[in-house]
Amino acid sequence: MSSAFFPSSDLPTPNENLPIAPEWLSRPAPEVATDLLGCVLVRQFPDGQTYRGLIVETEAYTPDDPAMHAYRRETDRNRILFGKAGMSYVYRIYGIYHCFNVVTDLEGRPSAVLLRALELDRLPDWTPPTDAAKPHRAAAGPGKLCRILQIDTSLTAQPLAIGNALWLEHRSIKWQAEYDHHQIEFVQTTRIGLTQGVDLPWRWYVKSSKAVSRR
Numbered sequence: 001m002s003s004a005f006f007p008s009s010d011l012p013t014p015n016e017n018l019p020i021a022p023e024w025l026s027r028p029a030p031e032v033a034t035d036l037l038g039c040v041l042v043r044q045f046p047d048g049q050t051y052r053g054l055i056v057e058t059e060a061y062t063p064d065d066p067a068m069h070a071y072r073r074e075t076d077r078n079r080i081l082f083g084k085a086g087m088s089y090v091y092r093i094y095g096i097y098h099c100f101n102v103v104t105d106l107e108g109r110p111s112a113v114l115l116r117a118l119e120l121d122r123l124p125d126w127t128p129p130t131d132a133a134k135p136h137r138a139a140a141g142p143g144k145l146c147r148i149l150q151i152d153t154s155l156t157a158q159p160l161a162i163g164n165a166l167w168l169e170h171r172s173i174k175w176q177a178e179y180d181h182h183q184i185e186f187v188q189t190t191r192i193g194l195t196q197g198v199d200l201p202w203r204w205y206v207k208s209s210k211a212v213s214r215r
Helices: 031-037 140-148 172-182
Strands: 042-043 050-061 087-091 097-104 111-120 167-168 186-189 203-206
Touching: 031 050, 031 097, 031 111, 097 140, 111 140, 111 203
Parallel strands: none
Antiparallel strands: 042 050, 042 167, 050 111, 050 203, 087 097, 097 111, 186 203
16 A cells, blocks of 8 residues: 555445454564554544554564563563553653554563554644645654654553554455455564664565655
8 A cells, every 4th residue: 555545445444443452462572563564553532533544564572672671670661561462552762752552462471562654544633734745754653653643651551442542453354355465565674773682673564655664
């Protein structure tokens, strides 16, 4: 899918908006990271307004990974990573940007998938002019997608479930069919912006997407 916005035919129909359950996420992060491509992140605001983003880039982090926030020990900040799958983990980097992660795997095995890029169904009214000029790049990066969807640390340690601020939905039937027929391809490569675990090939992205942060 090369468009920055879903063509109407690519949006899940009402009976396809199947939420992703915690049990589906209770697997090793590298498996979940691959399977989340083509799924949808939904952001709902208190007034009921929702925005959807097709997930086109992910990174996996596991317990024995030196780049994992919970690699050394459990702390107040990373405690959510040791809990059940299906929770949000949001943290701040460089004192400015936020990153949104999905907690995965079993309890006691701190693991997560970082969402790195989305194709948004539409841009919010508060979109900066610079992003509005290039809509396909508005959520092309973990910090950018959090900024455009107003995701910050107030949304960490929250269940990813319908009715909450954030939840996940499975791939649409059409998207899955295109993937099964090799019309959509994935690229697997190393992660970005790390000083440890730099050689692990645990980043995946949709090859044709213009929203990928970096190729």
